[in-house]
Amino acid sequence: MAELARVAQASDAPGGARVPVGKRVRVPKTAELVAGHLRKQIVRGELEPGDALASESELMGQFGISRPTLREAFRVLESESLITIRRGAHGGARVSAPDPDVAARYAGLVLEYRGATLRDVYQAAAIMEPPCVRQLAGQADAAVVARLREAVDAEKAALDDPLALVEAQDAFHALLVELTGNQTLVLLCSMLRYIVDRANSEHVAASADSEEHRAQALKGHRTHVRLVKLIEQNKAEEAEKLWHRHITSADDVVNAVGAKTVLELID
Incomplete structure (x- = not known):
């Protein structure tokens, strides 16, 4: 949960800007926060094209989330063509370069x-x-x-x-x-x-x-x-x-x- 809390904190408004009183705020879903964290790693080059992401169990433990939440985050990144998912025993998620x-x-x-x-x-x-x-x-x-x-x-x-x-x-x-x-x-x-x-x-x-x-x-x-x-x-x-x-x-x-x-x- 500590990692997920850090991700959530990183997504706050720059400079600690306060939301105007009475303005409705949409709270990001947990899967969106996880996807955002992984997305930043990809675009910053911390994860390179062809790299395999950690196993689902490792990522679940790292972010303190359930398997369905992690897979929802994967679907977000897959829809953006930032990862590809391989099914089966030797499958998993691999990083793709952002595609123009x-x-x-x-x-x-x-x-x-x-x-x-x-x-x-x-x-x-x-x-x-x-x-x-x-x-x-x-x-x-x-x-x-x-x-x-x-x-x-x-x-x-x-x-x-x-x-x-x-x-x-x-x-x-x-x-x-x-x-x-x-x-x-x-x-x-x-x-x-x-x-x-x-x-x-x-x-x-x-x-x-x-x-x-x-x-x-x-x-x-x-x-x-x-x-x-x-x-x-x-x-x-x-x-x-x-x-x-x-x-x-x-x-x-x-x-x-x-x-x-x-x-x-x-x-």
Whole structure:
């Protein structure tokens, strides 16, 4: 019980802030407190992906809780994809790394609830990605340029394979954001790319054999090559404008086949 009391104390308001008199307070369930304690250990790196949690009996003793309460805590963490449960004699709970795809799927549900369309997602990408390009071009870092050249080389190697090419081109978009080093942007943009990548794949699957698609794919590749040159030449404003036009034109092409809701792409 001492461990559980410590967990409960850690969940109190910061700085000992008092709840206003008359305000109704929701008291967390014991399982939520236990899940919160384990969650913090995972996100702080105290428990790493692949690590096995202690046995149920050990955790029950540590927190002073019953088996049903512990399993309820496990269900909370499993729903967040922070642990996986293996059944059987050699089973147990193992830690998983927080998965951006889980956040993207949930964000997609929220967007669908709010009536968002695929065009909304592309417009958001057109707002977020070009400033990242401007930042990279402003730095003109040789290591960054080398990474980007590797990415466009991977695209070139896939020019005859439409599905492989769209994957390589989507990876190039993700790399532009990753290279900024801003983890908040990386997560937010990865949530958008999760949806956009599925839209691109669906578009390719429907039109991969057409000459029009091949022309669009080659045009996209040439734009990526040109962007890398602009970044290398430290032409930040020109690079940013080029990338904004590129995303906007991709939005027009994919949406030309009909408006898609977010939910249609994440099911």
